[in-house]
Every structure is written in structure tokens, then in C-alpha cells.
Amino acid sequence: MFDYKLLEALACVVHEQGFDKASQKLHITQSAVSQRIKLLEDQVGQVLVTRMVPPQATRDGKRLLKHYMQVKSLEADLERTMETKGEKSFQVFPIGINADSLATWFFPAITQFLKDHSVLLDLKVDDQDETHKMLRNGEVSGCISSEKSSVQGCRVTTIGTMNYRLAATKNFVKQYFSQGLDEQSVQAAPAVIFNRKDDLHNMAFKKLFKKNIKNIPINYVPSSEKFARMIMDGLAYGMIPDLQGLEHIRSGLLVDIVPSCHIKVKLYWHRWSLRSKLMDDFSRSIVKNAMIC
Numbered sequence: 001m002f003d004y005k006l007l008e009a010l011a012c013v014v015h016e017q018g019f020d021k022a023s024q025k026l027h028i029t030q031s032a033v034s035q036r037i038k039l040l041e042d043q044v045g046q047v048l049v050t051r052m053v054p055p056q057a058t059r060d061g062k063r064l065l066k067h068y069m070q071v072k073s074l075e076a077d078l079e080r081t082m083e084t085k086g087e088k089s090f091q092v093f094p095i096g097i098n099a100d101s102l103a104t105w106f107f108p109a110i111t112q113f114l115k116d117h118s119v120l121l122d123l124k125v126d127d128q129d130e131t132h133k134m135l136r137n138g139e140v141s142g143c144i145s146s147e148k149s150s151v152q153g154c155r156v157t158t159i160g161t162m163n164y165r166l167a168a169t170k171n172f173v174k175q176y177f178s179q180g181l182d183e184q185s186v187q188a189a190p191a192v193i194f195n196r197k198d199d200l201h202n203m204a205f206k207k208l209f210k211k212n213i214k215n216i217p218i219n220y221v222p223s224s225e226k227f228a229r230m231i232m233d234g235l236a237y238g239m240i241p242d243l244q245g246l247e248h249i250r251s252g253l254l255v256d257i258v259p260s261c262h263i264k265v266k267l268y269w270h271r272w273s274l275r276s277k278l279m280d281d282f283s284r285s286i287v288k289n290a291m292i293c
Contacts (some may be wrong), residue, residue, distance in 0.1 A: 091118065
């Protein structure tokens with residue numbers, strides 16, 4: 001039987017990304033947090049968290065972290081069914097999500113759910129290819145991912161498909177792609193890419209040129225809103241989702257540079273296979289209300 005005060009310390013160190021922040025969250029000293037982690041490690045006979053900045057859960061630490069989070073979720077569901085009138089407690093949902101979903105359809109899809117339930121979100125943002133790892137590592141209880149295969153102990157549901165296209169303003173296209181988009185022009189035109197994990201630009205080039213194009217000038221802008229703003233301000237061209245760019249393409253503000261080179265990213269909702277009415281309702285809101293095809 002685990003001492004859940006010790007597991008709570010492990011979860012706080014990992015989620016708060018530090019022993020000092022964990023101590024503030026738990027209202028105990030940093031030394032007490034370290035002692036709890038050490039006692040838990042002594043009990044299981046394994047190192048559970050690396051002493052780096054920020055601390056990272058080891059393989060065994062991730063297993064314990066996932067167990068603790070699932071137990072807390074079940075407890076919260078039980079408490080909710082036993083609450084007396086007037087009492088209200090919040091359940092925290094740690095969710096992995098890609099930046100484009102967060103910037104477009106996610107909040108409209110869950111707004112009513114958040115109004116109807118006592119839920120707090122702990123959103124962890126990364127590329128749609130990376131969020132799946134968060135679920136596998138026990139960092140989140142659900143994630144939006146482009147990965148189709150489910151994690152053991154989890155279930156997966158198709159959300160829809162986000163369509164991306166290379167877009168730029170008319171003046172940008174006139175300046176850099178007046179003769180069309182080819183290998184020479186893309187090595188002269190400034191592109192915008194979300195971050196170094198974002199492979200959409202390369203996917204478009206592979207589709208268009210049948211190979212990677214190296215040494216192109218790149219702006220890395222890890223914000224969906226600022227990413228789109230940079231394109232609309234005529235400072236760069238890039239892969240923009242239809243939920244952000246299609247209206248501007250139809251109005252003439254932006255140009256779909258290569259209509260034959262769209263990239264479709266299918267998104268899936270992954271969640272623990274726990275019997276939780278609250279998680280069921282949350283999942284239903286995401287799948288039903290997502291404004292993607």
C-alpha cells in the first residue's frame with residue numbers, strides 16, 4: 001500500500017517542474033518534499049525522479065505518477081456523487097493539446113462543459129505528434145494527438161481532420177513567388193514555422209518537390225496567433241490551418257500559394273479508460289463540438 005502523501009509529492013515535483021514550487025504547492029518546506037521523494041524511492045527501491053532542471057520522472061516514476069493521477073480522478077468522481085447541497089469542489093484535468101487546436105476550436109467546443117461542471121484545466125501544449133507521449137508518460141489524463149494508436153489502458157476516438165495550406169499575402173507572393181513556388185524561390189523567401197518539431201512545411205515540400213529542401217530562411221514562432229499574424233502582415237509564408245486562414249483566403253487577404261499541396265492532419269482524442277462520468281462528458285464535448293471536418 002502506497003502512502004499517497006509521498007505520491008502527491010512526486011506528482012507536485014513533476015507537474016510544478018521543481019522542488020521549490022512543489023513545496024509552495026504543498027505548503028511544506030523544500031526539504032520535506034525531498035524527504036518524501038526519498039522515502040518513496042526507498043520503499044519501491046527505484047529512483048523515481050531525476051535531479052535536473054526541471055526534474056523528470058523516470059520510467060518507474062511515470063508509472064507511479066499515472067497510478068496516482070488515475071486514483072485522484074476516481075476519488076474526485078466519487079466525491080462529486082456524495083457532495084451535499086451547497087458544497088463545490090474542483091477537479092483538475094491535465095490535458096495535452098496542440099497549439100493550433102488550442103487557438104481555434106478547443107475552447108468553443110468545451111465552453112458549455114466548463115460552465116456546467118467544476119473543472120479546472122491544466123493544459124500542456126506541444127506539437128500534435130508529441131502530445132501522445134505525455135499520455136504514455138502519465139503526465140496527462142487525455143490528449144489531442146495526430147497519433148492513431150492508443151496507449152495501453154486508454155481509449156481513442158477520431159475528432160476530425162485539420163487542413164493546412166501554404167499561404168501568404170498577395171504582395172508577398174508577388175515579391176517572392178511571381179514565377180511560381182520552386183526550389184530557388186523557397187530558398188529566398190522567409191518562411192514561418194511553429195517550432196523545430198513542426199514538420200508540416202517539410203511535408204508540403206516533400207509532396208511538391210518529392211524531397212526535402214534544406215537551408216531555407218525560417219522564422220520560428222511558437223504561438224499560433226502570432227504565427228498567423230506574421231503571415232497576414234506579409235512578413236512570411238507558412239502552413240496555416242483553414243480555421244485560421246480560409247476566411248482570409250476567400251476575402252483575398254491571403255493567397256493559397258499551391259492549391260494542390262494541402263496537408264491534412266487527422267486528430268484523435270485519447271483518454272484513460274476509467275469509468276468517470278465527468279471525463280465521459282468532457283470527451284463527448286470535445287468529439288461532438290470540434291469545429292473541424
